Amino acid sequence: MRTDLAGQLAALTLEHLWLVAISMSIATGIGVPAGIWIAHRRPVRGWVLGFANVVETVPSLALFGFLIPIPLIGGIGKTTAVVALVLYALLPILRNTLAGVLGVDPAVRESALAMGMTRRQLLWRVELPLAASVILAGLRIAAVATIGTATIAAAIGAGGLGVFIFRGLASVDTVQILAGAVPAALMALAADGGLGWIEKQFGPA
Amino acid sequence: MPMSAIVAFRDVSYTIGGKQVLRNLNFEVQAGETLVLLGRSGSGKTTTLKMVNGLVRPTSGEVEVEGKPTGAWDPIRLRRGIGYVIQEVGLFPHFTVAGNVGLVPKLEGWSRAAIDKRVHELLEQVGLSPQDFAARRPRDLSGGERQRVGVARALAADPPLLLFDEPFGALDPVTRLELQRQFLRLRRSFSKTSIFVTHDVREALLIGTRIGLLEGGCLRLSATPSEFVEADLPEAKAFLACLDWKAEESS
Numbered sequence: 258m259r260t261d262l263a264g265q266l267a268a269l270t271l272e273h274l275w276l277v278a279i280s281m282s283i284a285t286g287i288g289v290p291a292g293i294w295i296a297h298r299r300p301v302r303g304w305v306l307g308f309a310n311v312v313e314t315v316p317s318l319a320l321f322g323f324l325i326p327i328p329l330i331g332g333i334g335k336t337t338a339v340v341a342l343v344l345y346a347l348l349p350i351l352r353n354t355l356a357g358v359l360g361v362d363p364a365v366r367e368s369a370l371a372m373g374m375t376r377r378q379l380l381w382r383v384e385l386p387l388a389a390s391v392i393l394a395g396l397r398i399a400a401v402a403t404i405g406t407a408t409i410a411a412a413i414g415a416g417g418l419g420v421f422i423f424r425g426l427a428s429v430d431t432v433q434i435l436a437g438a439v440p441a442a443l444m445a446l447a448a449d450g451g452l453g454w455i456e457k458q459f460g461p462a
Numbered sequence: 463m464p465m466s467a468i469v470a471f472r473d474v475s476y477t478i479g480g481k482q483v484l485r486n487l488n489f490e491v492q493a494g495e496t497l498v499l500l501g502r503s504g505s506g507k508t509t510t511l512k513m514v515n516g517l518v519r520p521t522s523g524e525v526e527v528e529g530k531p532t533g534a535w536d537p538i539r540l541r542r543g544i545g546y547v548i549q550e551v552g553l554f555p556h557f558t559v560a561g562n563v564g565l566v567p568k569l570e571g572w573s574r575a576a577i578d579k580r581v582h583e584l585l586e587q588v589g590l591s592p593q594d595f596a597a598r599r600p601r602d603l604s605g606g607e608r609q610r611v612g613v614a615r616a617l618a619a620d621p622p623l624l625l626f627d628e629p630f631g632a633l634d635p636v637t638r639l640e641l642q643r644q645f646l647r648l649r650r651s652f653s654k655t656s657i658f659v660t661h662d663v664r665e666a667l668l669i670g671t672r673i674g675l676l677e678g679g680c681l682r683l684s685a686t687p688s689e690f691v692e693a694d695l696p697e698a699k700a701f702l703a704c705l706d707w708k709a710e711e712s713s
Contacts, residue, residue: 368552371515371625372566372615373541386556 273417280342292354338415353395357388397452474523498670545616553600606637
């Protein structure tokens with residue numbers, strides 16, 4: 258029984274990590290470019306941020322539920338969970354990317370343009386390096402939140418450490434609940450610490 | 463001699479948000495000149511300057527650089543050939559001093575060795591010891607040192623034309639005078655054409671070979687410093703009064 262629990266723990270932890278990793282990769286892949294894109298386009302900024310804000314206000318269990326009947330991205334299982342986790346992670350990533358890019362000193366940007374940098378050079382050599390620590394802070398917030406929210410994904414059959422938690426809740430078994438909650442909390446702490454360390458490497462220039 | 467005009471403004475006007483910032487500007491800057499654009503805040507001098515390197519485009523009329531309208535230039539080529547120094551300096555905080563000064567040469571694809579040599583030479587010219595300063599970050603410099611780096615950066619690729627937007631405005635008076643003197647020394651050793659924006663009439667008289675007086679977006683006067691001090695225009699007199707208000711007070 259003991260070894261069985263340990264084996265399950267390892268499998269569910271891996272599954273949980275996988276859910277978080279996939280969701281975070283997709284959210285970063287969408288959120289960072291979108292944040293850069295809206296930084297210099299004031300008219301669309303409100304719409305994009307508004308959408309991300311609205312998504313963020315939907316309770317997570319409800320969002321998972323809403324997605325189930327939607328074809329292609331919905332249904333029971335991992336796809337639905339990943340879609341929901343991506344939607345949640347999007348706002349902090351988007352917002353911090355935007356704040357990071359907008360936070361670049363206008364005099365620095367003006368100098369870069371006046372020195373004959375192309376838009377691309379301005380982005381890669383000036384804006385992104387200077388925004389890096391703020392963008393990473395957004396990734397950190399998103400990662401910690403995603404690890405927590407991913408436990409709820411078990412409710413729609415996506416697996417992960419939430420399986421223990423829901424099973425423990427159903428059978429009023431504290432050990433099972435803790436077997437899910439403690440590793441999830443440790444994972445969140447590790448992500449926070451690790452990304453925090455990387456962020457510091459890019460520290461305020 | 464219109465052929466030697468490096469910069470020419472032809473009926474340039476600029477309107478933004480229903481407000482006319484510049485009205486029918488017409489002037490030329492000849493090779494080797496230092497034209498100082500003098501005016502109060504909001505007189506349009508910074509906008510005028512930014513039209514030369516295409517950071518701002520005229521609403522009507524044309525700005526020509528080396529005989530070609532700025533709109534016909536590739537903006538990147540245009541800007542690489544024009545040094546730009548602003549009051550806020552705008553050094554790249556994530557680059558060292560050497561990285562800042564060597565940026566345009568690097569963008570232009572110079573070799574590592576050529577860049578190093580150039581950076582070394584420029585830091586010396588602006589009065590900063592390369593050994594002490596090359597590896598430092600902008601945040602570790604004083605205001606005066608930062609602006610020296612800003613000037614060195616603008617000179618890096620040896621552009622024939624330099625634009626200065628109140629470069630010494632934020633410095634203490636002692637440092638400002640040092641940098642103004644440095645500017646005059648540099649001008650003697652390189653034959654550059656400069657346009658220099660300021661609201662300080664003392665600076666205008668010290669640095670300019672010609673002074674253009676802007677008032678409400680119009681060029682009121684274009685005169686040599688010695689003509690300027692004799693000018694009869696009310697706005698010129700208002701600026702000249704800044705020089706000797708103390709004398710007036712006691713008389």
